[in-house]
Amino acid sequence: MTPLPPSAFVHLSAAGVSLLLDVTEGRLPAVIHWGAALGALTEREARALAVADVPPAVPNTMDEPVRLAILPEPHTGWSGKPGLAGHRAGADWSPKFEVVSLEFDGVPVAGPFVETGPGVLTTRAQDPTAQLALTLEVELLASGLVRTRATVTSTAGAGAALYDVSDLALALPTPGRAREILDFAGRWGKERTPQRRPLGVGIHEREGRKGRTGADAATVLSVGEPGFGFRRGEVWGVHVAWSGNHRHYAERLFTGAQVLGGGELLLPGEVRLDAGESYTSPWLYGAYGDGLDEQAARFHRYLRGRDRHPVRPRPVTLNVWEAVYFDHDPARLVDLAEHAAAVGVERYVLDDGWFRHRRGARAGLGDWYVDEDVWPSGLGPLVDRVTDLGMEFGLWFEPEMVNEDSDLARAHPEWILQTGGRLPVSARHQQVLNLGLPEAFDYVLERMTAILDEYDIAYIKWDHNRDLVDADTWPTGAAGVHAQTLAAYRLMATLKERFPGLEIEACASGGARVDLGVIEHTDRVWVSDCIDPLERQEMVRWTTQLLPPELLGAHIASGVNHTTGRSHALSFRAGTALFGHLGIEWDLAGATDAELRDLASWVALYRSVRHLLHTGDVVRADSVDDSLHVYGSVAQDRADALFFLAFTGRAEVSPRGRFTLPGLAPSALYRVTPVVVAAEPEPGLGWPAWAAGAAGAAGAAGAAGSAAPGVVLSGRALAEVGLQAPASFPDRVMILRITVEPAA
Template structure:
């Protein structure tokens, strides 16, 4: 099996060599990983280089032994590539190499990723032209750029138990076809997308009744149903031709820019009829051929690998698709973990990340809009929400989040992803730093009850060493308004001892706090966050989020100690600061999640405060 080494010359050409030590996975530790194009990947921590090398070979051999391909005498077969990389900068460095590799592909999407509105959690199977056009209008108002009609548009598809395989527009639901909806979507400039699941068939369908032999099966039996569906055997030339013809006709007749390509069940007893011989390998190649042919016939067509949410996220499918749907669970708290680990392999622009309704339809949890939007902000942003049921204020706040994403999109989808190891496992920090290290955006999220009442300061990696402003002294007090304010910051000498807690001016002008003898600091563009939305829960803290780009030559510090109740501080509600006294305990003591802006950046290789350098630091404000 051939192996390609992604990274520098320290990666072994025929395996993986590394060692990992310590608890900090994301930074400054040797680590290696491999990824099979056809199915998942593996991590090899805490092994000596040669142990890791042998472990990699053993895992590849074990995987290959379960995926046998029969060949006749005198013939050869080519197995899938294994991509491997090594880094002495922890998971962050390892991830960066895979991201760079994927972004360097000729077929990698390079235009701005359009903001998506997907109809599934808004209407499910209840397709109605008036309702959908109203939804499209509201989507356009909040900044949507691509409207995707999900499951339910084709014949006999009034629930998930029938119709798969009958890829004709349902005349009873769409008497004039899809054109009225598509024309309405296209009028304000949005693209139109369509959901399909071409590899599947319902037994209750015209296709299955006409061609039962086109179902993958072996042993003289039909595999157990999964979601009331079976797998269509595309190794039958006639079945392949039928699916190609139906999809090609739809793409030719209608102005469809995007296919959401689903795949909602496993391949079990996957034999080719009538002999029952194993067909998974040939089925996979047939799917690749189908995708390649459709893209060749329709240049510019984009395809999402949905696959029940994360069921087919690999390098081979990514050669033929433009993004993946990481999970059908759209709960923002779950998505924090899902996006975090999916992002080890995939850069953010390839991972669909949507803002759902307040109450998740998969978990039943409720989160406020700030947290849902802050979680989705970093990926390929979308909306999975019935906006006709959202209030006017919610839609206005959503529009601000979409606008913020568009402002940050060029940074989020080209920069280096950074993850920060925190001593408290309940606090996760991540961000994106531009390649010239002049701009960054970070998020700090509490995914559980923090161990400590106050998280203290947090060191953010990725910045270059600044030239310290001469006027700055040890432990300078913050002298500017938060990072989302457009006014340029200033740097001031130390005027008080000890360094007090952050005190940001929250007047209408939002001007920096006035201090004498200011010296200039380098700045970067900043983004206005959404206005204050509805308050968080009764505890006052969960579900908050704010973001803004910040200078990476910083000169502000916020105290790492807990401020006294008499010191004014800043409360964050969906990104808008509000002055108020601090409480004696941190407000994020619930199972819900809270994110807060990281207003300044401390350079990775900056010296300590005792050296008199003007440093940026961050506190989680109550």
């Protein structure tokens, strides 16, 4: 007698989220509900919800209800995007998987109904006709995030045709009320620009074909109730944790069914499975929230809960790029280190230009040897001086790239990713080194290891300055982006194994590699090459939809910005950079004594509040006035908070009226006080009555700032009624400290 296939309803719940799955009758898991917590359920209720999810029969549709699994299957009648697209010599393109085992956290599911907290449901299925096996993992994390991935395996015998995988994408359903899309556009120097549109019938698909995440990556593709904001409105979003080619999509069918999905975007022939071989998709993360802040908090809490998440205080970092560019003069760089130490910098990073032939962007990439002409005594004297000053030393690499004008390219032209015997069009005068080739991988690993062995280097700024175009392996012509991405991960992981404590920053023409794949191997990302604070206000605002502030490189720019040519006061530059992992990108040798004093005060303020900024919940207030951004970090126990008022333009009314401070404990009483850092009052600033004494507090500002008496109100009053906004010139940041008042 043939045993019955595993069959169960599974209800997972954590952090205010429920995921109710139907894995009955030997079929792949289907989502009955993904969203707000349902509370305790019974098997009877679960079955009733499954029945309630069956649509009525209407003319000219399938005779049976179309069942949407997390891996959407055409054989069920699903006419949307299929989950698995592939074939074996033109056949086996529409598999019908039947479940053979079902486990929760590694234990077989025995009963017809399982209700539990976070954990992993693993479904194994097979199609003997198509000679394929499937493993589908669905996990509810403690933060309320859902993530899922699939592994497809060829079970064909020896000599059978290869199974060519074109696509393996997973999908999560969303309710019909979620009819507004939010995703992100962007370009170099202006990453993650939000854009909204209605979700109509059809597919909204965002493809990344650049071999890296891309400045215009969807980052998180969300759909929600029309008008959803930071603090309210249900919203569902997905993110593909992969740094190579990828896709996200939102689809609504003529039946009203709608899904969010995504996966790796595979180039032709990248995954061809021989007998016994497998391909595993990247994790697809799903984040539900009542408002974008709750959605973001689920990502942040998950990331902060990982063993590999950086927990030591994020050191104040000075990067020398915009101070010296390629003009590396040892004496000047030592002087810059001494200026940096004097203002409280804790990490000093030597950027591009230290290696052989690298006097500009056209030559030298791949020649990872210290340039003897510029550094006749090696990097040792600079490294020693930096560490003697009490700072860590960091160094720039671009391991995945090569200049055609380099000793490496001349010796091994076959190591360049290329198609049909032709080099791809150059970008930034460089090509891509094929790390999928063991010889090329071993060379880069050996050279980086040699440098890290020789010098006391605590940190790598890891750059990636061009898209992967015509990225094939010579001489076979096989597409190489998939292998290149895995090799980059492997190179990072190997270096971290060899050098415990080494930290890595993911930089890619600025913010073109920001995703949950690369962050498994790195300790922060570079948000953008543009550190104009006005531009950074928007970019940080939306990058925090995925990553918490401590993972975002945020530097204080020069007085005249190198990217936009704008001039900004130090208070705006520093106040903007404070909300992240603070750094400096400025030739301090050219700063005035007053600027250096104020800069030291900003650094001291950051060092005194970074624990709050880097462990608290990110809060962003909704406002009808786009010229005032109100955001901050609220401690987990709600006893402390730091809020920022960023005046990014001029309002159509004056005074502006009230702003609110959400995210505090409603019944607690809080004192709200302005934080004043500069020694002189900020011009163009007028504090309202509630902040009486703020102007006079400027003269008393100490190294870590000081605060005016302020006002005492409940968290509910601050969130619902708010305070009158200060009067301010545009391009200013004001900071408020909010602390619980001790009981009388």
